[in-house]
Amino acid sequence: xxxxxxxxxxxVLGRGRGGADAAGEGRGGDDARPSGRGExxxxxxxxxxxxxxxxxxxxxxxxxAGFFAAYAVLSGDLAGGPGPQELFEQRRLALxxxxxxxxxxxxxxxGIAAGxxxxxxxxxxxxxxxxxxxxxxxxxxxxxxTLVAEGAGPQRSAFLSAFFALVGLHGLHIAxxxxxxxxxxxxxxxxxxxxxxxxxxxxxxLFWHALDIVWVGIFTVVYLLGLAG
Amino acid sequence: xxxxxxxxxxxxxxxxxxxxxxxxxEFGGGLKSYLTGLLLAALLTGLSFLVLDVPFVWGPAVPMAxxxxxxxxxxxxxxxxxxxxxxxxxTNNVLALAFGVLVCALVLFGxxxxxxxxxxxxxxxxxxxxxxxxxR
Numbered sequence: 020x021x022x023x024x025x026x027x028x029x030x031v032l033g034r035g036r037g038g039a040d041a042a043g044e045g046r047g048g049d050d051a052r053p054s055g056r057g058e059x060x061x062x063x064x065x066x067x068x069x070x071x072x073x074x075x076x077x078x079x080x081x082x083x084a085g086f087f088a089a090y091a092v093l094s095g096d097l098a099g100g101p102g103p104q105e106l107f108e109q110r111r112l113a114l115x116x117x118x119x120x121x122x123x124x125x126x127x128x129x130g131i132a133a134g135x136x137x138x139x140x141x142x143x144x145x146x147x148x149x150x151x152x153x154x155x156x157x158x159x160x161x162x163x164x165t166l167v168a169e170g171a172g173p174q175r176s177a178f179l180s181a182f183f184a185l186v187g188l189h190g191l192h193i194a195x196x197x198x199x200x201x202x203x204x205x206x207x208x209x210x211x212x213x214x215x216x217x218x219x220x221x222x223x224x225l226f227w228h229a230l231d232i233v234w235v236g237i238f239t240v241v242y243l244l245g246l247a248g
Numbered sequence: 249x250x251x252x253x254x255x256x257x258x259x260x261x262x263x264x265x266x267x268x269x270x271x272x273x274e275f276g277g278g279l280k281s282y283l284t285g286l287l288l289a290a291l292l293t294g295l296s297f298l299v300l301d302v303p304f305v306w307g308p309a310v311p312m313a314x315x316x317x318x319x320x321x322x323x324x325x326x327x328x329x330x331x332x333x334x335x336x337x338x339t340n341n342v343l344a345l346a347f348g349v350l351v352c353a354l355v356l357f358g359x360x361x362x363x364x365x366x367x368x369x370x371x372x373x374x375x376x377x378x379x380x381x382x383x384r
Binding site: 062066069077081084087088092116120123124128131231232238239243246 | 278281285286289296297300310315325326344345347348355358
């Protein structure tokens with residue numbers, strides 16, 4: 020591929036020989052070059068799997084959007100019960116947020132280690148990711164227990180029902196992610212770096228990063244906006 | 249095919265979300281990308297907490313400032329952690345993301361808008377001032 024051609028078609032949009040001939044340049048044996056646009060054959064499996072999982076993640080985020088909408092509509096209906104400013108604790112929120120953000124980062128490090136075929140480091144970073152996720156989940160369970168003990172359980176008011184539904188749904192996702200991280204560690208240990216395992220690892224990383232994005236929405240809309248009043 | 253050219257390297261850097269090519273030297277920007285993302289995300293999170301605690305933003309503007317910071321952080325996560333880019337292999341992912349954002353916006357703003365109107369309509373119809381806030 021010549022430099023002039025690269026300039027002309029930087030993103031390999033040309034559809035094989037016809038396009039090249041029209042531009043006055045023969046491409047020689049380049050027809051088989053995969054362009055990801057149908058002409059060069061199917062896209063790599065990794066790309067297709069990533070796309071499919073991305074569609075699932077977006078549908079999951081739409082589910083969260085429904086819960087966010089319910090929370091936004093109901094957050095003012097305290098029914099005489101305690102409001103966000105009496106219930107939320109900023110220190111615990113900061114710890115939860117830090118744990119989840121750093122676990123997202125270590126999840127990326129696990130992916131890098133897997134790309135280099137470094138088993139020990141992959142397992143180590145996955146373990147750190149899972150432990151930080153467990154810290155997050157522990158803090159959340161502690162918060163829920165405190166609220167219920169104070170008589171501010173989900174049955175107290177519409178605001179608290181919506182709060183427990185939204186934050187609890189995210190917590191359930193984190194719990195599923197912890198299970199998945201453990202499964203990946205076991206599969207890596209038993210089966211090693213096979214393409215299928217590496218694709219699953221990629222999907223896990225996507226899932227974990229997406230959950231962190233949802234948490235950004237929760238800690239802003241539910242906690243910080245609630246504390247701001 | 250005449251070996252790796254500038255275009256090929258460009259393609260490797262423009263990977264879809266989570267695409268981490270094993271044949272590339274370091275996929276998707278590698279460690280640098282994750283470090284940049286972590287730094288920016290920590291900065292934006294810290295700023296969110298700071299906006300709440302330190303009164304350097306005009307009071308009524310605090311909610312909007314928090315929302316802007318959250319949207320910015322979501323963008324940081326998408327680019328540096330999920331590696332959503334404008335590359336050729338990524339067109340489908342970006343289109344799916346755009347559609348997802350559209351549906352989320354419809355659900356969120358639609359619900360808030362309609363329920364707000366409904367609440368106001370109900371208030372005018374039936375409820376005297378004291379009973380507002382009782383079951384809708």
